[in-house]
Amino acid sequence: MSLAPDLCAAIEEAKHHHGGPRPAMLESLRMIQQRHGWVSDAHLEEAAALLGVTTAEMEDVATFYSLIFRRPVGEKVILLCDGASCWLNGGDAVRDAVMEKLGIGFGETTADGRYTLVNICCVGGCDHAPAAVIGRDRRLVGPLSPDDLDRLLGEDAR
Amino acid sequence: MTDRPLTGRARPDRTPHTLEEWRALGGYEAVERGLRELTPERVLDMVDEARLNGRGGAGFPAAKKWRFMPKPGEAPGDGPNYFIVNGDEMEPGAFKDRILLEATPHQLVEGAILAAYATHSTEIIVLIRDAYRDAIRNVSRAIEEAEAAGYLGRNVLGSGFDIRMWVHPSAGRYIVGEETALIEALEGKRAVPRKRPPFPAQSGLWGRPTTVNNVETVSCVSHIVANGSNWFQSLSRTQEGGTKVFAVSGRVNKPQVIEAPMGATAAELIEMAGGVSGNGVLRCFQPGGGASGFLEADALEVPLDFGHVRAAGSMFGTGTLIVLDQTACPVGVIARHMAFYARESCGWCTPCRDGLPWAARIMADIEAGSGHLSDLDILRMTVEVGGPRGRAFCDLMGGAMSPLGTGLARFGDLFEQHISDKCCPVARDHRRAAA
Numbered sequence: 389m390s391l392a393p394d395l396c397a398a399i400e401e402a403k404h405h406h407g408g409p410r411p412a413m414l415e416s417l418r419m420i421q422q423r424h425g426w427v428s429d430a431h432l433e434e435a436a437a438l439l440g441v442t443t444a445e446m447e448d449v450a451t452f453y454s455l456i457f458r459r460p461v462g463e464k465v466i467l468l469c470d471g472a473s474c475w476l477n478g479g480d481a482v483r484d485a486v487m488e489k490l491g492i493g494f495g496e497t498t499a500d501g502r503y504t505l506v507n508i509c510c511v512g513g514c515d516h517a518p519a520a521v522i523g524r525d526r527r528l529v530g531p532l533s534p535d536d537l538d539r540l541l542g543e544d545a546r
Numbered sequence: 547m548t549d550r551p552l553t554g555r556a557r558p559d560r561t562p563h564t565l566e567e568w569r570a571l572g573g574y575e576a577v578e579r580g581l582r583e584l585t586p587e588r589v590l591d592m593v594d595e596a597r598l599n600g601r602g603g604a605g606f607p608a609a610k611k612w613r614f615m616p617k618p619g620e621a622p623g624d625g626p627n628y629f630i631v632n633g634d635e636m637e638p639g640a641f642k643d644r645i646l647l648e649a650t651p652h653q654l655v656e657g658a659i660l661a662a663y664a665t666h667s668t669e670i671i672v673l674i675r676d677a678y679r680d681a682i683r684n685v686s687r688a689i690e691e692a693e694a695a696g697y698l699g700r701n702v703l704g705s706g707f708d709i710r711m712w713v714h715p716s717a718g719r720y721i722v723g724e725e726t727a728l729i730e731a732l733e734g735k736r737a738v739p740r741k742r743p744p745f746p747a748q749s750g751l752w753g754r755p756t757t758v759n760n761v762e763t764v765s766c767v768s769h770i771v772a773n774g775s776n777w778f779q780s781l782s783r784t785q786e787g788g789t790k791v792f793a794v795s796g797r798v799n800k801p802q803v804i805e806a807p808m809g810a811t812a813a814e815l816i817e818m819a820g821g822v823s824g825n826g827v828l829r830c831f832q833p834g835g836g837a838s839g840f841l842e843a844d845a846l847e848v849p850l851d852f853g854h855v856r857a858a859g860s861m862f863g864t865g866t867l868i869v870l871d872q873t874a875c876p877v878g879v880i881a882r883h884m885a886f887y888a889r890e891s892c893g894w895c896t897p898c899r900d901g902l903p904w905a906a907r908i909m910a911d912i913e914a915g916s917g918h919l920s921d922l923d924i925l926r927m928t929v930e931v932g933g934p935r936g937r938a939f940c941d942l943m944g945g946a947m948s949p950l951g952t953g954l955a956r957f958g959d960l961f962e963q964h965i966s967d968k969c970c971p972v973a974r975d976h977r978r979a980a981a
Contacts (some may be wrong), residue, residue, distance in 0.1 A: 455676045455717045473795040473868055512675075524678050
């Protein structure tokens with residue numbers, strides 16, 4: 389599936405902002421991910437062609453930044469904080485409970501395609517520890533408890 | 547409000563003010579005064595006299611950094627000076643910039659305009675981490691409102707000065723917060739730190755003069771211009787000016803952001819955060835986020851500012867305290883930190899790329915009860931090689947070695963007990979006491 393015309397136009401547009409095609413690469417990857425949830429090889433190649441950079445240059449950037457996803461992700465991405473303040477407040481128990489409930493580890497997606505679990509450095513939610521940010525709008529949730537994972541998995545948090 | 551200039555106007559639910567609401571609270575008066583009545587040099591002098599130190603970790607005087615910026619025509623070649631606001635807050639235990647970005651974006655825009663004016667910068671970029679989507683939205687909206695009101699754009703307030711400002715949402719990786727790595731990221735590259743010199747003020751974004759300041763640093767500027775350097779200095783209890791937006795987390799009853807005078811003590815801040823949780827008895831704390839060395843109860847009364855914390859053997863860093871009670875294990879905290887810094891290394895230099903994962907694996911083994919006494923020698927060597935006087939390319943590894951080095955020095959017996967008893971002695975004793 390190729391990129392939608394409006395997305396192509398936005399990528400072309402980005403080239404003229406902020407100093408040319410190179411800095412537009414990350415912005416293009418972000419826009420593609422915002423639309424599709426992740427960045428496929430085909431989309432990456434297409435965006436590179438639109439910007440006039442090589443696929444390797446695009447891949448170079450895409451693989452460095454940890455929140456550009458180069459594999460399909462679930463409907464809801466759970467970014468679970470593994471920082472020290474969360475650990476001090478029972479983060480490991482939350483992690484274990486989520487993994488058991490979903491049957492996946494970090495970097496994995498549930499078979500039904502609903503959830504992807506990713507560990508992330510301190511999300512700046514130490515006042516809600518243990519915390520996570522969830523969904524496409526990166527909503528902060530916490531304090532989490534292993535007995536009550538609804539806040540993490542609830543349907544309201546798309 | 548005057549006691550807490552930075553956070554006093556923030557709403558409890560962090561809903562940002564519209565420009566009109568902000569103006570009703572005195573917002574943009576400093577911008578009007580600065581651009582209409584003061585020269586860029588005068589604004590810079592006021593910040594200098596206020597003794598504003600950078601709040602991003604290093605504590606470098608803001609005005610000193612600004613003075614390196616050339617005036618128009620002084621730098622060779624064509625192009626603008628850039629002023630960059632660093633909102634890539636990712637230090638473990640740091641959550642102070644989040645409130646300033648989310649709740650008071652106009653305060654940030656005001657400060658950035660004045661800072662840009664003082665550094666002859668006509669382009670302002672605010673880099674914000676991906677996880678702070680509310681912050682990205684709120685700051686973007688504040689910029690739009692400021693543009694519409696004529697505080698940004700061409701010939702701002704008739705000063706003859708043009709300023710453009712926009713938000714760059716980042717896409718992960720802790721190293722982006724290092725100022726030269728941040729510049730690389732803005733240029734669309736992998737965020738690998740640059741060699742210095744040249745410093746960003748000589749050759750920064752696109753080779754142009756560039757200043758990078760932390761969100762909190764920038765948020766102070768309008769207050770200095772509005773109320774004067776003496777007032778700002780008087781907010782502090784020490785020689786370093788202003789209040790500090792502290793953040794207290796870990797084993798405290800009410801983890802929170804606390805704006806208090808520079809020089810407030812850990813004892814006061816922990817009390818304001820509801821006191822030590824767990825068993826209520828302090829074991830130790832990190833005064834400046836994950837990359838700061840551990841301090842113990844004898845440092846509870848140290849005035850917290852860059853100079854005093856350095857003298858006490860640690861680093862003030864981001865001013866964000868991570869607190870451990872007697873039932874929390876520093877070895878476990880260090881293991882988390884090592885895993886974090888190892889993962890976030892950009893991979894450029896060998897000590898960091900290979901040394902940190904090695905230290906992280908050893909820490910994981912020790913914590914799991916499968917460590918050896920000889921591991922401690924390897925950890926000490928890692929501290930030697932990667933520590934502050936070590937051989938790593940940037941400060942990431944040096945920072946990572948602070949909790950490890952001070953942890954080995956202060957809690958060596960706990961490390962050894964993990965190895966001899968093949969388990970975490972703190973968790974075991976806690977379980978026994980509870981049983």
